[in-house]
Amino acid sequence: xxxxxxxxxxxxxxxxxxxxxxxxxxxxxxxxxxxxxxxxxxxxxxxxxxxxxxxxxxxxxxxxxxxxxxxxxxxxxxxxxxxxxxxxxxxxxxxxxxxxxxxxxxxxxxxxxxxxxxxxxxxxxxxxxxxxxxxxxxxxxxxxx
Amino acid sequence: xxxxxxxxxxxxxxxxxxxxxxxxxxxxxxxxxxxxxxxxxxxxxxxxxxxxxxxxxxxxxxxxxxxxxxxxxxxxxxxxxxxxxxxxxxxxxxxxxxxxxxxxxxxxxxxxxxxxxxxxxxxxxxxxxxxxxxx
Numbered sequence: 001x002x003x004x005x006x007x008x009x010x011x012x013x014x015x016x017x018x019x020x021x022x023x024x025x026x027x028x029x030x031x032x033x034x035x036x037x038x039x040x041x042x043x044x045x046x047x048x049x050x051x052x053x054x055x056x057x058x059x060x061x062x063x064x065x066x067x068x069x070x071x072x073x074x075x076x077x078x079x080x081x082x083x084x085x086x087x088x089x090x091x092x093x094x095x096x097x098x099x100x101x102x103x104x105x106x107x108x109x110x111x112x113x114x115x116x117x118x119x120x121x122x123x124x125x126x127x128x129x130x131x132x133x134x135x136x137x138x139x140x141x142x143x144x145x
Numbered sequence: 146x147x148x149x150x151x152x153x154x155x156x157x158x159x160x161x162x163x164x165x166x167x168x169x170x171x172x173x174x175x176x177x178x179x180x181x182x183x184x185x186x187x188x189x190x191x192x193x194x195x196x197x198x199x200x201x202x203x204x205x206x207x208x209x210x211x212x213x214x215x216x217x218x219x220x221x222x223x224x225x226x227x228x229x230x231x232x233x234x235x236x237x238x239x240x241x242x243x244x245x246x247x248x249x250x251x252x253x254x255x256x257x258x259x260x261x262x263x264x265x266x267x268x269x270x271x272x273x274x275x276x277x278x279x280x
Contacts, residue, residue, distance in 0.1 A: 032216055032217055032218065033216055034217065037216075037217045041216065041217075043216050077189055078189050078190055078192075082183065083183040083185075083187025083188055083189045085187040086183055086185065125260075126214050126219055127219065127221045127278055127279035128277065131214070131215035131216070133215065
């Protein structure tokens with residue numbers, strides 16, 4: 001990951017982390033959560049992006065797609081008196097709002113930050129519970145300062 | 146019915162249910178789930194206790210490994226939970242893989258919740274439920 005994308009990653013994490021505590025969200029993790037994580041949590045993953053350069057090969061900007069996913073189990077959804085699907089939707093709505101309105105990149109100039117697609121709902125049966133996940137794809141284009 | 150069948154029936158339905166309460170180390174609640182619509186296609190569940198204080202024992206079935214599921218690392222183990230087929234009044238427990246088994250705390254040993262994968266019985270005397278549990 002480039003230095004610019006690393007700066008974006010920190011900004012994405014900060015924006016998502018600001019939603020912890022809302023709707024019972026416990027934590028935010030890159031790629032996957034550790035064994036001690038408690039549902040519901042959010043993960044974010046960077047998809048390989050594209051780099052724009054001028055003819056002189058000067059870096060003009062980097063475009064990355066970030067996968068933002070919310071995971072919850074049915075028990076935690078019950079505690080929030082929501083269906084698991086609805087709880088994930090509530091968490092993701094706030095996450096998108098923060099990524100649009102509160103994203104701050106240290107070392108880069110934010111040119112574009114917008115949700116460009118969704119990630120289908122997935123259901124996994126894990127030990128004694130059902131885990132639901134869904135998410136969205138978020139495009140971020142950052143130019144160097 | 147054969148002689149052995151008669152003996153097993155008598156053991157399972159009359160003699161042993163009260164004995165299991167003494168010889169089995171744990172007790173459990175059998176949980177059932179009721180789904181309630183959220184009005185938009187989703188469902189949330191309400192948990193109810195179908196049977197309480199059922200004598201039981203549990204043991205590890207086989208060694209398992211860690212896995213990444215549900216966005217996180219999990220350590221999941223299969224267990225066999227054994228419990229009587231009949232209550233002390235001679236009626237039979239009606240338990241299926243739709244139920245979950247909540248083994249109650251014993252001393253400072255915490256509650257353990259098992260999801261049933263499959264159910265079978267041994268001679269109509271005890272159920273042996275193959276279950277999973279997150280460690």
